[in-house]
Amino acid sequence: MFKSLSKIISGNTQKKEIKRLMPLVEEVNALEPEMQAMSDDELRRMIAEFRAEIAEETAEDRAELAALEVEAASAFGDERRRLEVEVERARNQLLRLEDELLAEIRARVFAAVREASVRTTTLRHYDVQIVGGALLHQTRVVEMRTGEGKTLVATMP
16 A cells, blocks of 8 residues: 555656656667768767766866875874765765766767667667666666577676
């Protein structure tokens, strides 16, 4: 009884999550003709450029994190604990920055992965698989029925 009452009040959380991700799915679908027009080398170059941009944007934060980790490893007592807190802060800052950068390019990357899959395996990601990939990218657990293409979903993130 409590479950049905909570569903009435809060609604179906899975449907809400899918609805929240539909703009991403629509954007990926809209990019499909552009990706189809690209050659294999252009797709590879685009992904390499994305990786280079992210590496460049995060280089300073990565260097700061590495320096803090080395400093914390050689410290003792209270100083070590203080530095470990700083390491965790720097790590979280780096993760937030990476998340922001990846959010900006996520639709283009998903569209490129979809096109690469079509070209290499002849399997095309359906909308439900894009939603599943987006959830996996957010490090969330995705439950799917048999036959919905979980293996293909895993290629998205």
